[in-house]
Amino acid sequence: MTEHFKMDAPATDRRLDDMAQGLVGAPLDRPEGPLKVTGTATYANEWQVEGMVHGVMVRAPGNSGRVVLSNRNDVAKMPGVLSVIQDDRLLRNPAQGTANKAPIQGPQQAAYLGQLVAVVVAETFEQARHAAQSLMVRLEDGEVRPVDPATAAVEPQDDQTLDQGDLDAAMKDATHSVDEVYTTPSHSSSPMEPHASIASWEGDDLTLRGSYQMLKYNRNELADSLGIHPDRVRILSPYVGGGFGSKLGLAPEAVAAAIAAQELGRPVSVALQRPQVYEATMRRSETRQRIRLAADADGRLSGFGHDARVSNLPGEVFAEPVLQASHFLYAGKNRQMSLDLARLHRLCAGSVRAPGEAVGVTVVENAMDELAQKVGIDPVELRLRNIPETDPESGKEFSSRRFREALESGARAFGWADRPGLKERREGEWLVGYGMASAARINALMESQARVTLQPDGRARVETDMTDIGTGTYAILGQIAGEMLGLPRDRVDVVLGDTTLPPAAGSGGSWGASSSGTSVYVACQAIRRQLADRLDVDEKDLLLKDGRVTFDNQTKALGDVLQGDEIAKLGHVEPGDTSTAVRQATFGAYFAEVAVHAASGETRVRRMHGSFAAGRILNAKTARSQCLGGMTFGIGIALTEEIAFDPRDGHVANHNLAEYHIPVNADVPQLTVELLEERDDWASPLQAKGIGELGICGAAAAITNAIYNATGVRVRDYPATLDKVIAGL
């Protein structure tokens, strides 16, 4: 009953456009929304499992040495304490996204301050927390280890090196050039819901209620960490209170809960404390990025250089992929790129909110603003002049690219024509400026499966282990199935977040909607064909709407066609040749107005607009919300967000929501979003591309470019906090 589909050729038939139900693209509410806002959606840590006890984890106080729990026996005797667990299977580092196997284990050797080395389990949460706080952790035989990327040893990433033409010569011959270094700090995902797991065993079978983004991988990561077969592991994650990358891979609390539950023979709940989320999940690496642009008198690029240094713990292969969009965003036939990975002892670096482009495109867009200033042309015009015809490195065509339209339409919507000259507009003590930046993000389709069952009662059920991390998966999968099967949205049930269901691509990399959506589409197409067979008509001549089937000038109720049968199909999509035949990416443009206080240097974003093209929009409301979220975090990158590392031991000094500054409501003004109509036949049979991360990929540069327009101050060291602004005022 499996319907297999490999994306080997462009899907030019655009079948969704033939459908009649009118659900796909509609700005429908998320069906689970009322549950979430009324507190009745049960999140991982909220389950009340019979006999459950509580574990609290304990951290290493330094970044080197062997862990010794000095008063372990005393703590074990504290009221309510059931066990103090040290175990070589506990995670030293969290798992990277799509790792699919155990990450680095064995926390008894400290690698970073904050590493979770033990779990204390007690009858109540309060007893466990008090006991955990009473546990004295000492490190023996430690050494001084590098925590500063500027002085740590680096490993060049040879597979990231590009040398095309002669950039040095192009820089020398250029009429105008930019050669600047930009730095961005480490960022934290900071999901509202901390990482939490409840583990319970029945015999050899483990059930984990967790908060994870990619369950099929997480199941294998958990099984491998415990040394058991993946068939023995079930993960439930129906609601996730934000992930932003930090829940792509398995985190320490899951393994701790599983080990503790096994040892005690009781269900164990382990939730990370807020500081532990900051210290022991994932950070985005800080970056140092040198951008070189060589241009002629008209601003046309002859050269483009992007050389970066990022960092990670020893043994980790993830290197923040900041070059990702630099390969295709702009023209320039002489190109040079490189990426160095510094080895140091800060917490693990991994995927956080659009890894790569969120900070990579941002600094490119700062450099482009600097170039526009030097050439003396409008920054929008500079971008328009440098849109390459084809991929500037491979020569491949773009699958679809409404980049020019986004720049032009965005400029119109924002009122860019009224942009003040440099340092020209002042309102009282506020200096006002406009800035813009391009948006770009790679697109990918990933293997994904879903089962769709058309029931005899005329309802449909969609089942997959896909997750909804607040993005709208429940909404869009129901819309796709309803559209294809001609059912109103409320006659489609969507069941997610359970590894007993068909394995999906998971939520991450912006690929969730198009990948899992395609698996639903494929299953629905198979159902449509079976219906057509029953009626002895061609599937294309079948019109399904509101639970009725119209064909050959007659209409029947779906139930009459099914005659008590159900039709169940498993849709299975895999990426194919279209992934490599063309360059696939999403594009857009941001425009921002800021006011900078002339005395304090405080920046307030007054308004911000984004125009985006990401293929077919599956739900105009949830897509817009994704873009609003991205732009909001763009404000964070621009102005407030930074993990503050202690310079001596590399620990996260600002490890809570009060001091790690996510933008608050007062920081976020009216944001407007325009979604451009687009169909990308190469991306998926839905003609949809990923939109989850596009809203952040360059957004911060629109704000820092606006600060320059307002004040003449170029802040090249993010975030543009007031101290850096007043230094130039």
Next chain:
Amino acid sequence: MRPFEYTRAQSTETATRDAAGGAMFIAGGTNLLDLMKLEVMAPAELVDINRLELDRIEETEDGGLRIGALVTNSDLANDTRVRRDWPVLSRALLAGASGQLRNKATTGGNLLQRTRCLYFYDRAMACNKREPGSGCSAREGFNRILAILGTSEHCIATHPSDMAVAMRALDAVVETVKDDGSTRRLNLDDLYLLPGDRPDRETVLEPGELITAVVLPAPVAGRQTYRKVRDRASYAFALVSVAGVVAMEDGRITRADLAFGGVAPKPWRDPQVEALLVGQTPSEALFEKAADQLLAEAEGFGANDFKLPLTRRTLVSVLTELTQEART
């Protein structure tokens, strides 16, 4: 959090007696509960004073205002008399925390909240305020939010309150009662101690001594403002704040009551700065001189060096605003 005894006080007499015996007062608990969860503070006994009738705002005979210690920050900020006659206080309150916190936080508790120094809150780090004699890990650490005035080699923490800064500018007086029934009045400058070699001691209050009210003197002529400079637009502690009450007459400054937050272990006020301004014609040069005076002994510790220029710029900006408004 360590297990603790809990008592609900029925009167100030029992409350102060319990506290003299080692209990700690709790009112809104917006800071204390966090500290207890982290075991930065671990009182063996709490005495809940919320039922004491200290939640009224009353006018005093001389035209001032007596604010009960249990008046919430929200109620105080929204009191029509405060908004009309002491707007700097209302503005300071509304610049602090969040709506939810202001609904719980009380006047007395706000005055006695602990520093937000990141190293004070992290028990793995040395902190003389948390553990006298253990050292100060903030001095050479991430000290962006910490003090530039009134510090000692043992501690560079700031007092985080906005409300107290405005009260300091308004010459507010704190009223207390001790377990023997005696009362005293302290102005805010005398309430707080500088860290010296005992940063764990933050006020002159004795064991069992309870703040019952804060008294504002009668309103004075002049313009008032509270300027808070911070790293995000809301829900962030002040990097620098200035509470100012400035009056002008015939083109000259006749009053310049100025208090500063975010820069010192207590709401900071420098009489020499005010003396330098009063009687003078406002000018940028004069304001710069005032800033020179204010910052004469200021010292940064690396990540907070920017607070020196920031304080200067903010002071000049506030004085410009208040004197310009007063002239028009």
